[in-house]
Amino acid sequence: ARIAPGAVHVPGWLSVDEQRELVGACRDWARGPVPIRHTRLPNGGVMSVRTVCVGWHWQPYRYTRTADDVNGARVAEFPGWLAELGRRAVSDAYGGGPDGAGGPEYGEYSEYSPDTALVNFYDGDAKMGMHQDKDERSGAPVVSLSIGDSCVFRFGNTDGRGRPYTDVELASGDLFVFGGPSRFAYHGVPKVLPGTGDPACGMSGGRLNITLRETGLG
Ligand code: MD3
Numbered sequence: 001a002r003i004a005p006g007a008v009h010v011p012g013w014l015s016v017d018e019q020r021e022l023v024g025a026c027r028d029w030a031r032g033p034v035p036i037r038h039t040r041l042p043n044g045g046v047m048s049v050r051t052v053c054v055g056w057h058w059q060p061y062r063y064t065r066t067a068d069d070v071n072g073a074r075v076a077e078f079p080g081w082l083a084e085l086g087r088r089a090v091s092d093a094y095g096g097g098p099d100g101a102g103g104p105e106y107g108e109y110s111e112y113s114p115d116t117a118l119v120n121f122y123d124g125d126a127k128m129g130m131h132q133d134k135d136e137r138s139g140a141p142v143v144s145l146s147i148g149d150s151c152v153f154r155f156g157n158t159d160g161r162g163r164p165y166t167d168v169e170l171a172s173g174d175l176f177v178f179g180g181p182s183r184f185a186y187h188g189v190p191k192v193l194p195g196t197g198d199p200a201c202g203m204s205g206g207r208l209n210i211t212l213r214e215t216g217l218g
């Protein structure tokens with residue numbers, strides 16, 4: 001369903017097998033070369049979610065090749081199969097008939113070439129405050145894949161953290177693509193709904209979110 005121009009939600013996009021394979025890949029990345037960690041914020045706080053990066057290492061407010069805030073190692077290489085998955089995601093969301101955006105008006109999905117993935121793991125009371133993603137030097141869409149427990153995802157506007165916003169429940173296997181005018185909208189995760197995930201998807205608790213992006217860096 002189209003939530004806003006360029007923002008398309010495709011429930012149940014990933015099969016259970018695909019979810020289990022993605023969880024396995026995320027488990028490998030979480031071990032290293034740069035272990036999963038609570039990102040430190042410039043104001044001294046730490047994020048409640050744990051994050052591991054692939055391709056480029058994200059820290060607020062920049063991307064680096066090496067994790068100078070963790071262990072100095074170079075992050076895992078961004079695999080070709082994950083870029084392929086991203087192209088299929090944008091194509092399905094934007095080309096998918098009357099519910100989708102209905103055409104490649106927000107860029108040619110055949111040229112979508114994500115070079116970084118941010119893997120966020122939510123356990124306990126982890127949440128994410130309203131923010132914009134603007135550390136990328138590219139207006140290409142962001143692809144979001146959810147696995148495990150469902151969450152309330154809050155999709156806002158480009159002016160600020162407050163209303164108007166729309167709350168959408170994201171469940172295991174759901175795809176969300178944010179492009180065009182939605183690319184720089186404020187968004188956040190006010191809560192995760194414990195016990196809602198199917199263990200067959202590979203998560204015994206908590207929520208996993210994988211976002212694919214183009215950094216626009218060489
Ligand atoms: C809308 N992650 O990693 S995914 C993030 O579920 C992030 O872990 C959330 O926000 C999560 O930055 C939300 C949905 C999402 C991701 C990126 C976006 C929505 C977006 C970028 C622009 C607009």
Ligand code: FE
Nearest residue numbers: 131132133187
């Ligand atoms: Fe974000």
